[in-house]
Amino acid sequence: MEKETLISFRDFGFQYTAQAAPTLYHINLDIHRGEKVLIAGPSGCGKSTIAHCINGLIPASYPGKISGSLTVKGENAVKLGLFGLSKTIGTVLQDSDGQFIGLTVAEDIAFALENDCVARDEMHEIVKKTADLVDIRRVLGHAPHEISGGQKQRVSLAGVMVNQVDVLLFDEPLANLDPATGKQAIELIDEIQQRTGCAVVIIEHRLEDVLHRHVDRVVVMGDGRILYDGDPDTVLCSFLLQTSGIREPLYVTALKYAGVSPTPEMHPASLPQLVLTQAQKDQVKNWFFRQPSPVPGEDRPVILEAKAIDFSYEGGHHALKGIDVAIYKGEMLSIVGTNGAGKSTFSKVICGFEQPQSGSLTLNGEDLTALSIKERADKIGYVMQNPNQMISKTMIFDEVALGLRNRGVSEEEIRPRVEETLKICGLYPFRNWPISALSYGQKKRVTIASILVLRPEILILDEPTAGQDFRHYTEIMDFLRALNRQGVTIVLITHDMHLMLEYTPRAIVFHDGRVICDASAAQVLNSPEIVTQAHLKETSLYHLALLSGIESPEEFTRRFIARDQEVRK
């Protein structure tokens, strides 16, 4: 029986008022009741624009020219308008912090009901029921900062479910979540769909993470067009994902390296259902034995050493409990852990933003504690997550020169130094551009350049690739690696498992104010205990190795990464 069509795009096109060319061309797409559809594609491919069309933010908040038609439950979407559409479509935005409107969990869930003038007592009833559905009844009275990232996602979901919507639309639901929470979010979406029978549309470029649970259809977009619309198994067997800048699941890449060409019959879209013949398993195994083991790096001198660092915030929160960490000259390392595990606090202590109550901190054997923030910054550079939090000038040159000018360096010396830094960062051609004309990734580079110009020995970056698609991620990380090869020690605070595996040989894991593991990234991700405690996620390579009968999944991971780096170069 044909299922009811809820959303239907027919030869749909859209052009933002402020833009010269359309963002969407000739879109034909149907979403049916009870279906789960993943819309994937690189940044700028138009997938968020599609989401905005579905929920009505286009044209209500982002005006532009529409061609073709979009109908929701048979009615013209533009006529229904933002409010009309909100009865059918519930949108969960990417930033679960930003979309938290109410002062408490209960009020946030009730927000849509309040706007519908639902009577108070009825509202309290519905909120309770919905909270039970997503299992957050216990935290109804809590404020947003008192609950975890995963709970916030549940609250956002409950907040749209009170409307009894037919479609749940998720706009990059994984962007701000740690790996384990992201996995739970995908599981939660799946459960809710099964319980309510609504249609689910997920906009996301992290394909492997979404495929953790079954998806009916994958829609691949590129340059404003739909490139593929069909079952997930088939698309994984093609080369479409690589050419359109979406990262395929690591285990699929590994199979391809081993010479196993996936076919839809093998069910490559779901790791638990993946079927490999004995011959194929042997192929993977043989590839593993043929791959050379990557050479471990040589021993390096210690550059920064923290000993027994203890720190509590004013309110009494004991954020760091006896931290011992040594960072070696010229290395590139990850600091990982859940939100609140202490990794950001630790970096603040290193930069002198916070003063530890006890412990010692030395750089090249020299005590740091007496140095001011500014003095430390000459040696240790800190790049914030959101470039907009750092940029204060309109021109690129001035922004990069700011730190030098503040230090009283002469203009004759500033010019060559800034230009040299801009060249390193690939920004030299833009040196006379206003910053507002740059993309997010380029802005990120400007902020890195503005720190780099001070010639720090260590560079600390907070989530350098958050919210970036595969291409920008590779761009930023390759750039950082090139810097690292020029001798800058780089410390990355991150949630991204791929980043940690691929770019940083060493990883330090924080949990509840302590260092619980200090080992190679491959080792960390192959130790189930650490993975659970620190809210990380095992890589799919681990499971593929086990499936193929390889006894050392850790070594398999390492060899795969070495090979992958060569291929992608």
Add this chain to the structure above:
Amino acid sequence: MTNLFNYIDRPSPIHRLSGASKLVCLLLWSVAAMTSFYTPLLVALTVLALIFFRMAKLRLKDVSFTVGIMLVYVALNNVLIFLFSPDHGVELYGSRTVLLPLPGRYSLTAEQLFYHLNVILKNACTIPPVILFVCTTNPSEFAASLNRIGVSYRISYSVALALRYIPDIQREYHDISLAQQARGVEMSKKANLIHRLKAASTILIPLVLSSMERIETISNAMELRGFGKEKKRTWYASRPFTPADYGSMAFCAILLILSLALTAINGGRFFNPFR
């Protein structure tokens, strides 16, 4: 962190009143206290305010920060009044009783002292109820209360949102300021004024830019969930009025009438012991 808006959750009859009726009471009370200079009434109101304070189970140390600021304000207020019009009391009460002769206009008169006493009493009977309202009204109920007394719900909600985001913005300001200090922006008092203004701009521009992002997100989130659809809205946190609510509003209304009546009977706003 010290917070001016500090809801303190304790079980008390004052806490149990709905936010809307407390807001009405506060308004009635303030008008009653502000229109009158009738000293016995002001004394009575001050005593009542302190009793209510006690009933709400608030302790002085809960609100010491706010009280401190208020005391500084009251002191400053009185000093300035004396500096600019040391004879204001004389004009008001129509007599001049010099207690301490001082140079120029600044002789200390009993009338002026009595006027200052009234000013202090006025502060003493208006400030505690404000603190009382802020400390015993759940912030969640605040927007609902404003809306209930007739303020449009869009404005009420904006006020509530602003209150909610103050801590976030403070935290962000702090982070940005540290990162800019690391780039050598001098924030200490060592730098001269122009330097410091420039320094402030290197923090404010990023702060404004990132706040704009935040505003776009929140306004999209609100519209997607139907904010602004209807002319009215209901409130999850609102509470129905109880007899205590009606009682307290009636009580404050009587106080206001009393205050106005005293002004009328007395033939002026001022209680004059010098006549």
